[in-house]
Amino acid sequence: MSALxxxxxxxxxxxxxxxxxxxxxxxxxxxxxxxxxxxxxxxxIVGESGSGKTTTARMILGNETPTSGSLRFMGQSITxxxxxxxxxxxxxxxQPIFQNPFEAFNPLSTIDYFLFxxxxxxxxxxxxxxxxxxxxxxxxxxxxxxxxxxxRYSHELSGGQLQRIAVARALIPEPxxxxxxxxxxxxxxxxxxxxxxxxxxLRDRLGVSIIYITHDLSTAYYISDRVIIMYKGDVVESGVxxxxxxxxxxxxxxxxxxxxxxxxxxxxxxIIMAKIA
Amino acid sequence: xLDTLQAPTTTSSMLxxxxxxxxxxxxxxxxxxEVRAVDDVSLTINRNEIYGIAxxxxxxxxxxxxxxxxxxxxxxxxxxxxxxxxxxGRELDVYADPQAxxxxxxxxxxxxxxxxxxxxxxxxxxxxxxxDFAFKHMGLSPSAFRARVEKHxxxxxxxxxxxxxxxxxxxxxxxxxxxxxxxxxCEPDFIIADEPTTALDVLVQQDVLALIKxxxxxxxASIIFVTHDMTVHAAIxxxxxxVYAGRLVEEGPTLDVxxxxxxxxxxxxxxxxxxIGDNKKRSALPGKPPNLADPPSGCRFHPRxxxxxxxxxxxxxxxEARLTGRVACWRAGExxxx
Numbered sequence: 001m002s003a004l005x006x007x008x009x010x011x012x013x014x015x016x017x018x019x020x021x022x023x024x025x026x027x028x029x030x031x032x033x034x035x036x037x038x039x040x041x042x043x044x045i046v047g048e049s050g051s052g053k054t055t056t057a058r059m060i061l062g063n064e065t066p067t068s069g070s071l072r073f074m075g076q077s078i079t080x081x082x083x084x085x086x087x088x089x090x091x092x093x094x095q096p097i098f099q100n101p102f103e104a105f106n107p108l109s110t111i112d113y114f115l116f117x118x119x120x121x122x123x124x125x126x127x128x129x130x131x132x133x134x135x136x137x138x139x140x141x142x143x144x145x146x147x148x149x150x151x152r153y154s155h156e157l158s159g160g161q162l163q164r165i166a167v168a169r170a171l172i173p174e175p176x177x178x179x180x181x182x183x184x185x186x187x188x189x190x191x192x193x194x195x196x197x198x199x200x201x202l203r204d205r206l207g208v209s210i211i212y213i214t215h216d217l218s219t220a221y222y223i224s225d226r227v228i229i230m231y232k233g234d235v236v237e238s239g240v241x242x243x244x245x246x247x248x249x250x251x252x253x254x255x256x257x258x259x260x261x262x263x264x265x266x267x268x269x270x271i272i273m274a275k276i277a
Numbered sequence: 278x279l280d281t282l283q284a285p286t287t288t289s290s291m292l293x294x295x296x297x298x299x300x301x302x303x304x305x306x307x308x309x310x311e312v313r314a315v316d317d318v319s320l321t322i323n324r325n326e327i328y329g330i331a332x333x334x335x336x337x338x339x340x341x342x343x344x345x346x347x348x349x350x351x352x353x354x355x356x357x358x359x360x361x362x363x364x365x366g367r368e369l370d371v372y373a374d375p376q377a378x379x380x381x382x383x384x385x386x387x388x389x390x391x392x393x394x395x396x397x398x399x400x401x402x403x404x405x406x407x408x409d410f411a412f413k414h415m416g417l418s419p420s421a422f423r424a425r426v427e428k429h430x431x432x433x434x435x436x437x438x439x440x441x442x443x444x445x446x447x448x449x450x451x452x453x454x455x456x457x458x459x460x461x462x463c464e465p466d467f468i469i470a471d472e473p474t475t476a477l478d479v480l481v482q483q484d485v486l487a488l489i490k491x492x493x494x495x496x497x498a499s500i501i502f503v504t505h506d507m508t509v510h511a512a513i514x515x516x517x518x519x520v521y522a523g524r525l526v527e528e529g530p531t532l533d534v535x536x537x538x539x540x541x542x543x544x545x546x547x548x549x550x551x552x553i554g555d556n557k558k559r560s561a562l563p564g565k566p567p568n569l570a571d572p573p574s575g576c577r578f579h580p581r582x583x584x585x586x587x588x589x590x591x592x593x594x595x596x597e598a599r600l601t602g603r604v605a606c607w608r609a610g611e612x613x614x615x
Contacts, residue, residue: 193559221554
């Protein structure tokens with residue numbers, strides 16, 4: 001058993017304020033967890049805005065350097081990667097998916113441009129047919145095909161389709177890890193399920209581990225294997241998703257799980273009426 | 278608990294929408310293009326009722342409430358139909374009498390806008406927003422107006438000091454409360470809300486919903502609101518209307534719609550909701566939302582419908598009364614709910 005990703009006592013501080021009057025914001029405090037290489041899983045980080053979940057994701061992707069602690073990906077320290085070749089190699093194994101699919105693609109370029117340039121850059125392909133084949137294969141994993149996407153602009157596609165294409169783009173270099181930061185919060189409730197089901201499918205079929213970052217406990221419960229709950233930079237609870245979310249112990253996790261409105265009129269109304277009284 | 282779930286017994290209607298058609302009509306380089314965002318919608322909203330409109334993005338739900346509010350600009354035009362309000366016996370036809378409509382704005386009819394961050398001017402203190410929106414309508418002296426606003430803020434659970442702050446100094450929940458305060462300070466009879474909780478953090482969502490419900494009960498106002506989040510409808514709507522591709526496909530009391538959905542689209546919306554304590558696989562709807570510039574023939578849902586038959590591709594089902602509500606489906610009620 002080797003670790004795919006290992007975070008050990010990771011901290012991130014930001015200095016806020018001016019030259020004379022500054023304070024320190026502890027965005028992430030002492031976060032440690034390990035993803036196993038041989039067992040792909042969906043690992044969820046739950047927390048509200050400002051809890052440090054996005055900062056953690058940015059550190060895992062190497063976009064942000066931790067103040068202290070170590071992040072290792074496939075045995076190698078993420079912060080120690082310096083060379084361009086090393087960065088490319090790392091990026092081809094750990095890929096991001098962003099929150100807003102409408103903003104992730106440049107509206108003035110056709111969608112296939114992003115897919116082709118990903119294939120060229122990370123797979124080192126030069127041959128047009130090989131690039132097409134790699135792109136088509138990735139699109140097939142998300143239930144689309146190159147024929148449907150070629151030459152289209154982002155405004156011609158629906159949010160759900162765009163988010164699928166964003167997932168396909170991440171799949172082109174055949175990564176081991178996908179970091180998805182709030183991938184469904186901008187997508188309609190009715191399309192949310194198709195994206196979330198896709199993550200399950202990727203884990204089972206392609207063996208990709210997924211770090212799923214969200215504030216929505218109901219989808220977290222639905223797809224996660226393991227979960228950590230973050231609050232103001234601290235991990236307040238962690239463990240198997242169904243146990244943690246089904247029976248939260250920490251006061252903050254309890255508050256979060258109570259904040260989820262049940263999809264049933266009678267139960268939901270009881271909660272709202274109790275708040276008014 | 279069940280009594281609060283039933284639609285209010287008073288049947289006097291506040292809003293009557295009849296055969297409303299509002300299209301985006303464009304004419305570029307001699308090519309006419311028509312997007313049928315609101316297509317033959319009729320509905321009635323009663324006094325003291327919260328009516329929720331559900332549907333996916335680009336289904337025309339925002340166009341529908343904009344048309345109801347009379348807040349449309351070309352290329353969106355009303356092609357047919359009428360929107361009539363009844364404010365305490367005074368009838369107001371939104372598209373026949375622009376002068377009366379102007380007078381009724383904010384006094385009788387107000388709007389809670391989506392994205393509270395964008396409503397408040399970032400470089401002016403909050404008090405100016407109240408002045409801009411409401412001062413003219415209330416006919417009070419400046420000091421009396423200020424006292425009234427402060428009293429109203431307290432009622433909504435905000436400290437009157439927020440009037441002196443800039444929007445960026447307030448949290449998202451406080452700003453949303455402020456937009457609700459703005460919309461309700463004149464005690465209007467009818468409130469239109471566009472995605473009132475979508476931009477909010479999960480932890481404050483319930484508080485804001487409770488606030489809306491509370492204000493509505495105390496003022497006896499009617500609310501029509503739009504969101505794609507079915508759990509919000511479950512929490513506060515008395516009745517729900519489901520919009521698909523510009524058409525109202527189902528309508529009924531909230532509890533009935535959730536327990537016994539008659540339209541396959543409604544059934545899908547409800548059964549796909551994830552719940553804590555249940556992680557069995559849920560199916561997603563195949564296909565993509567229809568293009569309203571070129572909608573499918575017959576029933577617009579038929580390309581994605583699991584129950585579609587030949588009749589569905591050819592004939593458009595009318596919205597007909599069924600059980601406690603109305604539904605537009607040739608195979609209404611045949612749907613299995615999980």
